[in-house]
Amino acid sequence: MESKTFKILSIDGGGIKGLYSASILASFENKTGKNIADHFDMICGTSTGGLIAIGLANGMSAKDLVDLYIANGSKIFPTSNSNLIRGFQNSYKSFRQIFFSNKHSVKPLKRILEDLFGDKTMNDSTNLLCIPSFNLTNGQPKVFKKSGSQTEHFVDNTIKLVDIALATSAAPSYYPIHEHNNFLYTDGGVWANNPSLCGLLEAIDYYVGEGKEFDDFSILSISSITTPNGWVSTSNKSKSIIGWKEKMFQTALDGQSYFTDYFLLKIVPKINPKGKYFRIKSPELSKAQMNIITMDRADKKTLSTIQSLGNQVGNTYATKPEILAFFKSIKNYKNI
Template identity: 45%
Template sequence: MKSSENKTFKILSIDGGGIKGLYSSTILEHLEEKYDCSLSDHFDMICGTSTGGLIALALSLGISAKKVSEFYMQKGKRIFPYRPFFNSIKQVVWGGKFSDKNLKESLIEVFGEKKIGDSKNLLCIPTYSYTDARPWVFKFDHKEGNLDRDNKAKYVDVALATSAAPTYFPLCEIDYYDRKQFIDCGVWANNPTLVGLIEALRYFVGKDKEYHDIKLLSISSLSLSGGKPIGLNRKRSFVRWKSDLFDVFNTGQSSLLIIIME
């Protein structure tokens, strides 16, 4: 991939968070404007989960953060349409809240037939293999790990896999991986920082390796609220938890990573 004169390995990590990806892309857009650079040219590795995975994939092709923001502005309502309360109940009982049809069509407009091997950066796109019952990380193939698994995987399929949030979108089935089924990695790594850090330390950074130092920028998408008011009903069904349950998982993961990184 890129050579580094100062031997510093640079990682960009982008959290999941649905339509909140617009906030992440806007922050990245300001960085591109301030430093007059393509983020793809600045970072050695880009990591992303769920909506952060969509952004990471786009940036790795040299697509500007501004274009990504425009994508969310133009396609957000189509991909994440408003549904009334009773449809939310149906979501829990019968299946995903949203079809992935609109998302897939929108992704094809952006990525076309591009494959992971077309990336300009090292990639770590976490997901979860429902078929194998284990975490799975889509990666740009690199000789350091003798990795040759993912280069021919389509961007569209990888994007659908990392954004297939349980009860929101259907499972993503990918023919290239013998029809394995994948779901959103928010179930184990909504903040992919540690995934990228481990990959960097394992293959690229350290004694007798090309890079001697790491710099990491993590773009988080924590809940806008600072918690919940006291006095709530302590006995809550799954339906009453609704999306709060996923917020607890995601916020807990990100908060733990902040403690680890400190």
């Protein structure tokens, strides 16, 4: 009997840089002529990656998601195309972010999500899903799951997709904490910005291995764009919150993503000799690109730059055997 492979797609968090991940996936769809969601049994996504995962599992193509970022990026993260006006905006928002409130209003994002998904719940998704968040009420990580019959737990299947999307993307100090069913949630990136490990654990717990439906697994992990986050030198080693600025949150995201990647490279061969893990990493950036790409800058120039990087990386990888292997057959797990 031919072995069955459980295929997992994992998408990192990164704010507006989700356009990069969506553009890579759109390149794969364009090159192969195949829909992403039809070829992965499980899709995992954190923060903006969670929005992509939910969209793919609910009838959207990767190209649809690219168009969504381009059309709505400046609404979700209001950014002027004028350098002068943008400078004033950033100063005001940073002041508010440090002393008073979250940097951005969640209302535009919530309206867009409601228009897309309405009252649809996790159970309406056509793929298994793992969407990390963090439950501030009980102080524990939370993974929202579209669960299969093997798991015997369906607690998340009736939760609205809008609530899950807002829970995974509530980045500390950028967006407000999301409340659902008397629990408070913040961005899943605080502990699982690269959610590949969440998918692997779910797979080996319920779907892959002796006595289970699948014999082995393959994971395709899509990084966000990362910029060099190191400091060559600093005269002030006793930095305040203001001194750290965005580096505090970004350092945590990058460190977690790097460790998960390293851990999986080491552990996957030991868990399952036939198991595969492949990660598409961030491209190297020019100084000009580093100066304009952030989690929440969404002016036309930045969006165009992010999309172009995604297209370049996607076209480079689309013909590689490691990628084509994911599209040789449609997903095996049927959950609808």
